[in-house]
Amino acid sequence: MPEAEAGTLVLDCDELEELAGALALGAALPQEVAAAQAHLDGCPRSHTDVYELATVARLLAEAPEPVEPPARLRARILATAREDTAPQDAPSGIRYPVSGGGGPVPGTARAPAPARSSLPRRPVFFLLAAAAALAALALGLWNLQLRGELDQRQERLAAQQRFIDAFAGGGRSVAFAPAPGQEALHGAVVRRAQGPALAVFTALPRPAGSDVYQLWAIRGSTPQDLGVFVPDARGHHIATLPDLTGVDAVAVTLERERVPAPTTAPILTAPL
Amino acid sequence: MATGDGPAVSDPDAALLARLVTRDEAALAELYDRHGRAAHALALRVTGNAETAQDVVQEAFLALWRRGHTYQPERGAVRGWLLTVVRNRAIDALRGSGGQVARVLPVDTLVLAATDNPEAEAMQAVDGRRVRAALAALPPEQRDVVELAYFGGLAYPEVAERMGIPLGTVKSRMRLALERLRGSLRAWERDA
Structure with a gap:
């Protein structure tokens, strides 16, 4: 496989097709994945097989015989979610191919060191109503505070x-x-x-x-x-x-x- | 599990996912009831350890809880997305968390949008029994490379080393195995 300048791997169409199974199974090497993505981004050929084999590979997740998880797992997940007050990550407008990596969901920006709120959780409608009632009063104070913060930030x-x-x-x-x-x-x-x-x-x-x-x-x-x-x-x-x-x-x-x-x-x- | 042993053709999960934005615990519970069994089975198959599998499933559902709003329908069904997260985390757990760089990339690393292709979209509805049967019908040497890579989290050079066969043979077997699986699943779709 040819190496472009600065050590970047480049795949031609045949090499991509040869690698299609490994790519689909998540078994290709990182530099090959990057090269495959670059090739797919720029190639006039559709390489339908590469996409179809990946679809087939995803179905392998359905292959294991279903095993009933212990009932306590459901309770544990719901309890943890209930206690979880970490803010939801804000979606970012910037997109490029991302790996699942076991980490956050593609297309998200994880906020660094997210602060956990100590406020008790309340229904959304309550928060909205409270916010509306306080908005007029808060706006003037907020403007003053914001101006000060902006000065400090600048x-x-x-x-x-x-x-x-x-x-x-x-x-x-x-x-x-x-x-x-x-x-x-x-x-x-x-x-x-x-x-x-x-x-x-x-x-x-x-x-x-x-x-x-x-x-x-x-x-x-x-x-x-x-x-x-x-x-x-x-x-x-x-x-x-x-x-x-x-x-x-x-x-x-x-x-x-x-x-x-x-x-x-x-x-x-x-x-x- | 409302969908039985497989995903639904339409994706009511997307609506449940949207409800997570408002911290709707009932929606999370319903998502768990629909897919918890499959998630647990996959995590158990990859990790081979009941406790680790439960941790993996919990992490995956909490990822939905925290980041469900970032779901991109063009990348496939919610169930597939969830199971991809489960598989990735299970492989992470399998490889240990000692800061080692993961050499294996997840299945959806490439932007492989199933919905670009109606046939591929139809295949999303294939249920687990058929996938198991198609996998079992593969020649053993092809099934072995698929299992080592997909459920064992091995990169193809590691598979080659484990099986004592050339790299090119591994790549070839992986491709042939997936082509054969595709053929079996298509045939079932046609018959249905």
Whole structure:
């Protein structure tokens, strides 16, 4: 199988067809999956077989003889859901092929270190009614608070940008655009006058548990793994990036562990 | 389980999933009643451990609970989506959680939209008994590669090593096995 520049695997039509069974069974190697996706994205042939075999493979999930789970499992799931107050993840508009990976559902952005609310849960209609009644009173106060928060945020962002500019050393930087709901996150891809490019993060909360941030170079719709990291206690992290020639964007996802393909939508994206 | 031993052609689950956005526990209970048995059977088949299987099923349903609103109908039925999550998590559990990079990617890694193809869409309605029968009818050498890869979570080079056969043979057997399964399932669909 030919290797394109920068070690990227490229599959031709025959190689893709040869790999179709392994791809469908989830038994191909990560670089082959990425190459297959890239091929399918750009190939004028329909490669119907590849899709059909994947459909057949999905049906294998139905093959095991049904086994009645213990009754306590149902109760346990419902009790855990009842106690679960973690906010639902906000959908992101950014899409690229993502793996299930046992993690979050495709197309989602997992909020970093989600804060658990201590508020008691109430019916939605109650919350809506209460919100409507309080809205007029709250609006004025909220406006004042928001203005103050915006000032503080702009000051903080300016300080963070100065930090990033110091790395650029005459080069240029491209700020990461945060996904909706992730506006507090901040960082930039710094293409320095000399030396390798950097990804500089100045405000990333430490992920919950053993979660990690993962960096990706996006070419077209194909993400390439650039490694994982956890920022320091101040939310800072600096990563050295490879040659970005031909890279359309650098993105960051939050993952349970290093994964060969993203399982969540990016929380930060820097278009290059 | 309301759908018996297989998925429904239409997908009433999508409506249940939508109710999860409002934290409707009854909807979650109904989804569990419809698919809990299949999810548990799959998790048990992959992990081979009752306790681990129950943990896997719980994680999968909580994933629905928290992220059900991100379901994309174009990627297939809710049941298929749920079972894919179950399989992926079961394989994660099988491989351990020591931070090792998973070498095997899930079945839906590629954007393989079954609904692009009416025939494939019809095949979503195939029930478990037929899949089991089709799998059992495969030549043993083809069935072995499918089982090691799909239920064992092995990448094809690992399958080759385990079986002591060349990589190309494994890839070829995987493809032939799925083609044969497709043929069997299509024949049943036609007869039905």
